[in-house]
Amino acid sequence: MPRVGLTPEQVVDHALALIDEQGPDALTLAAVAARAGVATPSLYKHVRGGLTELRRLIAVRVTEELAARLADAAVGRSGDAAVAAVLRAYHAYATEHPHRYNALPQAPQPDDDLNQAAARLVGVIVAVLREYGLDGSEAIHAARTVRSLAHGFASLRIAGAFQLAEDLTTTHDRLIATLTSGLHTWPKP
Numbered sequence: 001m002p003r004v005g006l007t008p009e010q011v012v013d014h015a016l017a018l019i020d021e022q023g024p025d026a027l028t029l030a031a032v033a034a035r036a037g038v039a040t041p042s043l044y045k046h047v048r049g050g051l052t053e054l055r056r057l058i059a060v061r062v063t064e065e066l067a068a069r070l071a072d073a074a075v076g077r078s079g080d081a082a083v084a085a086v087l088r089a090y091h092a093y094a095t096e097h098p099h100r101y102n103a104l105p106q107a108p109q110p111d112d113d114l115n116q117a118a119a120r121l122v123g124v125i126v127a128v129l130r131e132y133g134l135d136g137s138e139a140i141h142a143a144r145t146v147r148s149l150a151h152g153f154a155s156l157r158i159a160g161a162f163q164l165a166e167d168l169t170t171t172h173d174r175l176i177a178t179l180t181s182g183l184h185t186w187p188k189p
Helices: 008-022 029-036 038-044 051-074 079-096 099-101 112-132 137-158 168-184
Strands: none
Touching: 008 029, 008 051, 008 099, 029 038, 029 051, 038 051, 051 079, 051 099, 051 112, 079 099, 079 112, 079 137, 079 168, 099 137, 112 137, 112 168, 137 168
8 A cells, every 4th residue: 555645746746855955866766765765666556557657757857847837928818928938938847847848858759648747748849939920840949959059058057167257137138139139920821
């Protein structure tokens, strides 16, 4: 029987706290069990597939968190303001939770829950692109461009790649301005 008061969601909470503190490589069932105050074999009552299942649940949670952050940022905005808000929210999430962000799979997985969460994430991006008249294949190309820009800038910043003294916020603002300018001249379907 699962321990009263401990749920799979709480196991993920403990795992994410561990990742946030020590990075994705610190994730072990023993470390999560210690944080949860249970014996390692007890975790299998809550996360039946062990570490593989726990990683999947973490990926779903992080993808859902990021999708929610982007959706919240886009509410009440359209066009350039919506794209800028989404990109800033993406960057903020990634830099606030760098280890959690690095635990996020960037490629499709053979998993319905994760693919649904990823579809919500991409759906937010596609929705903000509608203001530019983008639809069908062109909306997908533009969404890939937005995601590439967001992931690339965040990943480089997390990795410490930007060592020059110039302000990163200014760089990010100019990157956003370049993208939104390009979206206005994007080929229409």
